[in-house]
Amino acid sequence: MILQGVSDIPTSPWELVVNSGPATKAVLVILALFSLGSWFLIVLKWWQFRVIQKQGVRFFGELERTTNLEDAYHAVMKLPASPYGRLMREGLNFFSELRPGALHSRDASQDGALTNTQLDVFRMVLAKEVSAETDIMSKFLTWLATIGSVSPLLGLLGTVLGVMDSFIGIATGGSGNISAVAPGIAEALVTTVVGLAVAIPAVISYNLFVSKLRLFTAELEGFAYEIVGAMAREGKL
Numbered sequence: 001m002i003l004q005g006v007s008d009i010p011t012s013p014w015e016l017v018v019n020s021g022p023a024t025k026a027v028l029v030i031l032a033l034f035s036l037g038s039w040f041l042i043v044l045k046w047w048q049f050r051v052i053q054k055q056g057v058r059f060f061g062e063l064e065r066t067t068n069l070e071d072a073y074h075a076v077m078k079l080p081a082s083p084y085g086r087l088m089r090e091g092l093n094f095f096s097e098l099r100p101g102a103l104h105s106r107d108a109s110q111d112g113a114l115t116n117t118q119l120d121v122f123r124m125v126l127a128k129e130v131s132a133e134t135d136i137m138s139k140f141l142t143w144l145a146t147i148g149s150v151s152p153l154l155g156l157l158g159t160v161l162g163v164m165d166s167f168i169g170i171a172t173g174g175s176g177n178i179s180a181v182a183p184g185i186a187e188a189l190v191t192t193v194v195g196l197a198v199a200i201p202a203v204i205s206y207n208l209f210v211s212k213l214r215l216f217t218a219e220l221e222g223f224a225y226e227i228v229g230a231m232a233r234e235g236k237l
Contacts, residue, residue, distance in 0.1 A: 021165050027158030027191045031151060031198050038147045038202040041140050045205070048137065049212050055082035056219065069230055083133040083216075084223060090129045091227050095122060095236070114237050126224040134217045141209055148202035155195020162188025 059082055066072040073092055076085050098118050114122065166185055231237050 021162065021187075023161040023165065024158050024187060024191055027154055027161070028194060031154055031158075031191070031194045034147050034151055034154075035198045038144060038198065038205075041144050042201065042205045045140065045144075045209050049209065049216075052083065052137070052216060055080070056084060059084040069227075069234060069236070072230075083136075083220060087126065087129045087133065087220060087224060088227060091122070091126050091224070094125045095231070098122065099236070119237060123224075123228065126227065127221075130217065130220045130224055133220055134213065137216055138213055141206060141213070144202050144206040144209070148199045148206055151195045151199040151202070152192075153195070155192040155198075158191025158195070159188045162191065 059076055059079060062075050062079060063072055066075050069092070073088065076088060079085060098114060163185065166188060228237070
């Protein structure tokens with residue numbers, strides 16, 4: 001009987017998981033799903049930001065080879081779709097609606113300048129496009145934040161439930177020695193460990209992607225200002 005009791009004592013974390021109670025296993029299953037979801041989002045957002053970075057390098061490289069807005073517009077519109085190209089297209093198309101033909105005119109100042117109201121609206125159109133592109137890139141980031149904040153709480157919930165089951169078992173069996181208490185407590189702590197293991201990568205990735213998103217937004221806003229500045233320099237405003 002003594003040898004049987006010793007063999008029943010878990011000797012590894014995996015045995016703790018296998019021999020855990022229904023409540024602990026349920027929490028572990030939820031945490032496993034959270035982990036799969038978070039790693040999928042991490043890979044997805046990493047790939048998206050990497051693609052955007054490559055598009056930005058190519059876009060601004062083409063832009064530097066041009067000397068005026070019209071040539072720049074035709075050059076970058078041949079490139080694959082990107083946030084930078086959509087911002088430029090949206091801005092210049094709206095400007096063409098305000099002043100038809102002015103974009104192609106070498107001396108647009110003779111056609112009259114934009115009024116203050118038109119200029120404000122033009123800037124608002126650019127700002128709206130920047131906001132739209134930022135929203136696209138920020139998609140699913142809140143899920144990473146949610147997983148990072150909820151996973152430790154789920155782990156703590158599993159631990160509390162496991163400790164409760166352990167104490168109930170002690171009270172029922174009437175044994176309070178360390179060999180009887182330790183396996184139940186160790187089993188309960190497994191969910192806390194797993195919860196932290198799920199949350200830590202999610203939180204780190206979320207903070208990293210938020211930082212990248214801020215840089216992306218700042219780059220788009222700076223490009224919008226450059227569009228307005230280039231148009232003013234060429235006498236189109």
